[in-house]
Amino acid sequence: MLYERCEQIIDMLIHSQTPVTIGWLAQKLSVSSRTVRSDLDVIDQWLKEYSLDPTVRVAGVGVLLKDPEGKIETLLKKTGSDGYVMSSKERVRAITGWLLAERPTTSIVEIAEQLDVSPATVSNDLKKVRSWMQKNGIQMVSKPHVGICVRDTENNIRRGCVMILREMLETSTNQQTLISARFVQAEQSMEKYQMNSFRKTLEMWREQILTVIQALQDSAQVKISDNGFCAMFLYLLTAWTRIREGHAISAKENTYAHIKIQQGFDGGKIHNLIKKETGMDISKDEMFMIHAEWMSLRKFGASHEINVESILIAKELIEEVKESLELEFEEGEDTVMELATHINVMRYRLFLDIPAEHNPVLKEIEETFPDVCQVVREKLWSIMRGRLGEISWEVCSHEAVYIAMYIVACMMKNPLEGVQKKNIIIVCNSTIATSKILESRLKSLFDNINVVKTISYNEFVSASELPDCDLVISTMPLESKKYQCITVNPLLKLEDVNRLMKIFMLRMQKVDINKYISATINIAARSLELKPEERIKLSIELAKNINEEVNGLDNRKKPELRTLLEEPLIAVKVKAKNCYDAIQAAGELLKNRGCIEQRHIDEMIRIKKKLGGYMVIDKGVALPHLLAPELPGPCMSMITLERPVKFGHADNDPVSLVIMLVSNNNTVHIKVLEELVDLLGDAEKRKKMDEAEHVYEILNMISG
Amino acid sequence: MLNIVAICGCGMGSSVILKMNAEKALKELGVPAKLEVSDSTTGKGAARSADLVLIGKELAYLVRDIDKPIIQLTSFVNKQEIKDKLKEYCEANGLL
Numbered sequence: 001m002l003y004e005r006c007e008q009i010i011d012m013l014i015h016s017q018t019p020v021t022i023g024w025l026a027q028k029l030s031v032s033s034r035t036v037r038s039d040l041d042v043i044d045q046w047l048k049e050y051s052l053d054p055t056v057r058v059a060g061v062g063v064l065l066k067d068p069e070g071k072i073e074t075l076l077k078k079t080g081s082d083g084y085v086m087s088s089k090e091r092v093r094a095i096t097g098w099l100l101a102e103r104p105t106t107s108i109v110e111i112a113e114q115l116d117v118s119p120a121t122v123s124n125d126l127k128k129v130r131s132w133m134q135k136n137g138i139q140m141v142s143k144p145h146v147g148i149c150v151r152d153t154e155n156n157i158r159r160g161c162v163m164i165l166r167e168m169l170e171t172s173t174n175q176q177t178l179i180s181a182r183f184v185q186a187e188q189s190m191e192k193y194q195m196n197s198f199r200k201t202l203e204m205w206r207e208q209i210l211t212v213i214q215a216l217q218d219s220a221q222v223k224i225s226d227n228g229f230c231a232m233f234l235y236l237l238t239a240w241t242r243i244r245e246g247h248a249i250s251a252k253e254n255t256y257a258h259i260k261i262q263q264g265f266d267g268g269k270i271h272n273l274i275k276k277e278t279g280m281d282i283s284k285d286e287m288f289m290i291h292a293e294w295m296s297l298r299k300f301g302a303s304h305e306i307n308v309e310s311i312l313i314a315k316e317l318i319e320e321v322k323e324s325l326e327l328e329f330e331e332g333e334d335t336v337m338e339l340a341t342h343i344n345v346m347r348y349r350l351f352l353d354i355p356a357e358h359n360p361v362l363k364e365i366e367e368t369f370p371d372v373c374q375v376v377r378e379k380l381w382s383i384m385r386g387r388l389g390e391i392s393w394e395v396c397s398h399e400a401v402y403i404a405m406y407i408v409a410c411m412m413k414n415p416l417e418g419v420q421k422k423n424i425i426i427v428c429n430s431t432i433a434t435s436k437i438l439e440s441r442l443k444s445l446f447d448n449i450n451v452v453k454t455i456s457y458n459e460f461v462s463a464s465e466l467p468d469c470d471l472v473i474s475t476m477p478l479e480s481k482k483y484q485c486i487t488v489n490p491l492l493k494l495e496d497v498n499r500l501m502k503i504f505m506l507r508m509q510k511v512d513i514n515k516y517i518s519a520t521i522n523i524a525a526r527s528l529e530l531k532p533e534e535r536i537k538l539s540i541e542l543a544k545n546i547n548e549e550v551n552g553l554d555n556r557k558k559p560e561l562r563t564l565l566e567e568p569l570i571a572v573k574v575k576a577k578n579c580y581d582a583i584q585a586a587g588e589l590l591k592n593r594g595c596i597e598q599r600h601i602d603e604m605i606r607i608k609k610k611l612g613g614y615m616v617i618d619k620g621v622a623l624p625h626l627l628a629p630e631l632p633g634p635c636m637s638m639i640t641l642e643r644p645v646k647f648g649h650a651d652n653d654p655v656s657l658v659i660m661l662v663s664n665n666n667t668v669h670i671k672v673l674e675e676l677v678d679l680l681g682d683a684e685k686r687k688k689m690d691e692a693e694h695v696y697e698i699l700n701m702i703s704g
Numbered sequence: 705m706l707n708i709v710a711i712c713g714c715g716m717g718s719s720v721i722l723k724m725n726a727e728k729a730l731k732e733l734g735v736p737a738k739l740e741v742s743d744s745t746t747g748k749g750a751a752r753s754a755d756l757v758l759i760g761k762e763l764a765y766l767v768r769d770i771d772k773p774i775i776q777l778t779s780f781v782n783k784q785e786i787k788d789k790l791k792e793y794c795e796a797n798g799l800l
Binding site: 464607616617618621623625648649650669673674675677 | 707712713718721746749767778782783
């Protein structure tokens with residue numbers, strides 16, 4: 001939607017035959033050239049919405065806008081500000097704004113007239129207004145025959161104004177546009193919502209507000225974030241409007257001993273600047289509030305500005321997290337200072353009762369480290385309430401997550417101390433060189449590795465007893481029933497590192513996952529210079545991945561019988577001449593599903609030949625099984641035989657039920673075995689299984 | 705603490721079943737024990753350092769020359785058999 005000045009500009013442009021200079025437009029409208037340029041951006045945006053060509057701006061020549069078919073003119077007439085109809089959401093915002101700042105007292109009838117809707121509609125909207133006010137802690141009063149009004153302190157009303165302005169300008173989505181066009185759109189929005197006093201301030205002092213923010217930044221030698229910039233603009237806009245309308249704020253500066261005017265805030269200079277720019281002689285209290293607002297938005301402060309008390313609070317919070325969660329980590333002096341700086345600024349926000357900037361990382365911190373957040377939240381609440389008195393729980397708990405972020409970053413710096421080292425054996429073909437390369441590479445990457453022994457392949461194969469270890473890392477393909485083996489490139493390529501990291505995480509399930517995240521971060525930090533924020537982002541990503549990994553692992557770790565034994569993996573009344581036929585048949589089911597290969601079946605047959613009837617675990621039940629670490633997880637098949645065959649077991653022959661189990665690990669399938677034992681222990685079910693004519697009957701028994 | 709090793713062909717199937725059932729049985733009997741599984745290749749070594757060996761009848765020959773109490777089992781699934789045999793052992797050795 002366009003505001004009046006834009007319409008004027010369009011009008012002048014389309015009725016001019018020759019290009020018009022910006023300077024001329026500025027003179028005509030009594031605004032600066034800069035304002036005209038911003039207006040032109042708004043116009044272009046508006047034209048784009050209607051798929052019309054933008055203005056043509058040629059340096060040194062001027063601006064040109066053609067409207068040969070009269071489209072723009074028609075549109076202008078149609079969308080004139082008088083005819084604008086607000087949506088329900090917009091009406092609620094408008095009413096809220098009016099109650100806060102535009103009309104001391106109003107009534108349903110008055111509002112209805114103003115908005116051109118029925119009193120019933122207004123009454124409905126007022127419910128929403130009331131709940132908005134309630135949510136933001138602002139007193140709203142409505143009395144029959146008197147009217148509706150807001151009765152609250154000037155501080156609260158101003159806070160409310162800033163919040164409703166945020167909604168009206170939709171700063172969360174439009175922030176960049178607002179800043180780039182120097183808040184020209186704000187005028188348009190104020191007009192739309194009929195916030196006349198604010199529109200007037202903008203008209204008079206929009207550029208002046210920006211000048212003051214610039215001066216604030218210059219005098220403190222800091223740059224504030226876009227969020228901060230936007231918030232400061234809205235604060236000054238509100239303050240100046242209210243001052244202009246004759247509402248004074250009282251800061252009760254003396255009661256807030258802990259909020260001191262900081263170095264880097266040149267109150268006198270800012271006061272004079274505002275006087276020069278606007279002619280307003282701002283009171284001491286107003287200056288104090290501007291200072292507090294400004295301090296609350298600044299992201300970084302110089303270390304000499306940090307209050308000693310903030311450092312103590314920082315330390316207290318870190319201690320609390322350590323104690324309550326029984327975590328051990330070294331907080332570096334720099335982390336404490338970073339946190340203290342944050343707390344320094346946070347006091348102002350708590351004092352002003354305004355929430356910190358929105359940061360998407362916060363939500364993830366909250367989800368990833370809920371316990372840290374909880375501890376900080378409670379502790380911070382009790383500390384700050386002791387120091388500041390009445391503060392808002394919501395603002396405080398939001399800040400707590402920020403602080404939790406610093407503490408999490410702190411935990412990541414020195415995580416692996418005290419963690420048990422993992423013992424590994426390195427297997428290499430006899431050349432000493434490769435194994436040395438591998439060893440030093442491993443040590444440089446993983447803090448928690450302890451190389452027990454480096455041996456040759458030959459030694460590994462022929463040795464009867466090897467030292468205990470958690471993992472065998474080999475430069476050539478290796479299989480062992482006893483040890484978990486992993487084959488890597490001696491130079492440890494990236495994919496090897498990834499695999500190793502996974503294995504280490506998998507094998508360290510009991511240990512705090514955060515520590516392993518940080519281990520990973522440490523590895524990453526060695527090759528990349530990571531800032532604390534990036535480190536946290538990365539760790540959140542990792543935590544997600546690992547959590548998925550571990551959850552996935554848990555599922556894989558304890559699969560249920562019925563999830564493993566799918567329909568195609570069961571067959572009934574299979575014909576088999578002997579036990580080898582039966583093993584082959586059971587294996588075939590798995591092979592056809594792509595779970596295993598023929599060599600696995602061959603191996604089971606070989607074991608059967610070598611070890612005899614050991615695989616017959618109960619009367620009539622054989623459990624041929626194999627450990628195959630290269631598989632992604634356990635798999636299982638089940639067949640009943642048409643005619644029982646002998647497996648060579650003295651007591652339990654002949655076998656009529658063959659259950660095949662191939663697993664990548666000797667414990668992941670424990671739950672399945674447990675279920676299986678229960679199933680087989682049930683004599684009735686066991687009998688039914690033998691008699692089953694169809695796979696479904698067996699499936700029923702498994703899931704039942 | 706009773707150190708028990710359950711042995712089977714490859715240390716992942718029947719011996720695991722055996723271990724589970726034995727653990728349950730011992731818990732019911734109230735005998736504290738630590739159970740490990742082992743396979744046919746390492747079983748002998750493991751058996752040497754254990755107090756008691758659980759093994760399927762068919763594989764009993766693997767540990768025949770080991771001087772350790774051995775319980776041979778016909779069924780790995782039959783909890784009663786395991787419990788009875790463990791009870792017998794525990795009673796004989798004054799553990800109950």
